Amino acid sequence: MSRCGRTAQLEAVAMGETSPAVSMELRAHVKQCALCRHELNWLETESAMFRQRAGRDEVAELWKGVEKRRGLSVEPRSWPRVLVAMAAAAVLLVMVGRAAPQQTSMATDSFSVEETLESSMLASPAFLFFEPSEPCSKLPSGVGFQCSPVVPASFLASR
Amino acid sequence: MLRLLQRTPVITPETPDEALVRRAQQGESAAFKALFERHVVSVRRFLRDLLRQSDLADDATQETFARAHAQLVKLADHDRFKPWVLGIARNVAFEARRVRQHDVLEDEDDGTPSAVIPSPDPERVLLDAELEKHFTEAMGTLSANRRAALLMRLDHGLGYEDIAAAFGWSIPTVKNEIHRARLKLRAHLLPHLTGENS
Numbered sequence: 192m193s194r195c196g197r198t199a200q201l202e203a204v205a206m207g208e209t210s211p212a213v214s215m216e217l218r219a220h221v222k223q224c225a226l227c228r229h230e231l232n233w234l235e236t237e238s239a240m241f242r243q244r245a246g247r248d249e250v251a252e253l254w255k256g257v258e259k260r261r262g263l264s265v266e267p268r269s270w271p272r273v274l275v276a277m278a279a280a281a282v283l284l285v286m287v288g289r290a291a292p293q294q295t296s297m298a299t300d301s302f303s304v305e306e307t308l309e310s311s312m313l314a315s316p317a318f319l320f321f322e323p324s325e326p327c328s329k330l331p332s333g334v335g336f337q338c339s340p341v342v343p344a345s346f347l348a349s350r
Numbered sequence: 351m352l353r354l355l356q357r358t359p360v361i362t363p364e365t366p367d368e369a370l371v372r373r374a375q376q377g378e379s380a381a382f383k384a385l386f387e388r389h390v391v392s393v394r395r396f397l398r399d400l401l402r403q404s405d406l407a408d409d410a411t412q413e414t415f416a417r418a419h420a421q422l423v424k425l426a427d428h429d430r431f432k433p434w435v436l437g438i439a440r441n442v443a444f445e446a447r448r449v450r451q452h453d454v455l456e457d458e459d460d461g462t463p464s465a466v467i468p469s470p471d472p473e474r475v476l477l478d479a480e481l482e483k484h485f486t487e488a489m490g491t492l493s494a495n496r497r498a499a500l501l502m503r504l505d506h507g508l509g510y511e512d513i514a515a516a517f518g519w520s521i522p523t524v525k526n527e528i529h530r531a532r533l534k535l536r537a538h539l540l541p542h543l544t545g546e547n548s
Contacts, residue, residue, distance in 0.1 A: 236475050245391075
């Protein structure tokens with residue numbers, strides 16, 4: 192469109208398809224050439240309009256239609272292997288810990304308390320290194336025992 | 351077990367289209383979905399511009415990607431997914447048009463304005479609702495083929511060779527069509543860009 196014969200180059204500049212050196216060279220020419228300046232103004236105006244329009248699109252939910260038409264199913268992203276291994280190790284250690292004789296077994300009343308605590312603390316590796324220190328004592332009435340929750344010192348320190 | 355231990359390369363935004371196409375061709379649905387997510391915005395906008403109806407564009411977008419998935423094995427140039435899928439989108443849009451029998455595919459008039467058109471200031475272009483309305487109207491005055499060629503070049507950044515391949519046209523024809531489309535677009539937009547009508 193520019194009668195100067197540089198339309199293709201100007202278009203490449205407007206579309207950002209040229210190297211900075213070529214772009215600078217052409218822009219220097221554009222300052223001197225009214226025809227090219229006119230053409231570049233239009234090309235950049237068009238580019239600006241298309242660019243501004245491009246930011247407004249919404250395409251939510253379209254994938255479902257493609258899946259349905261093609262019977263596709265994308266497997267859910269698998270867990271990272273390291274996390275899986277860590278979780279498996281934690282479960283294994285807990286099971287081993289349960290199988291071992293429990294030092295607090297004399298306090299049958301305390302079982303449910305410990306169970307609750309155990310389940311809430313499984314996420315913490317600190318649980319595996321608890322230090323039992325006189326978990327149970329006689330009730331003030333002298334009948335039965337009351338047991339304080341077994342909370343590892345390291346766990347408390349981390350709080 | 352060995353199959354489970356086999357490492358599948360993670361798909362990241364940096365994974366090139368070429369690699370995704372290869373993996374999708376081997377049946378990896380996640381790779382095709384990544385291609386979809388990467389190009390669906392462009393394809394949908396292209397189809398909306400051709401069909402000028404959002405609901406039709408949504409349906410045509412799904413049809414385009416469904417066809418792309420079905421024909422993906424045929425794509426030999428693995429790094430040319432975008433022009434290829436836009437070519438499919440164009441066919442889907444034109445089929446929809448034939449069904450609706452609305453627009454003409456070719457321009458009847460070639461009497462594009464040849465007078466010198468004043469130039470706008472690109473730095474002052476703000477595509478507000480009013481200007482976008484005129485822009486859409488201006489695009490609507492172009493024939494479907496010419497509009498598709500202009501959109502592929504200006505909106506989606508395809509080269510003339512890619513457009514020629516998608517249309518089955520020669521490169522000079524593509525250039526000529528885009529040139530005429532531009533002139534018509536400019537003539538239509540000029541009053542709204544330079545405030546000549548105010």
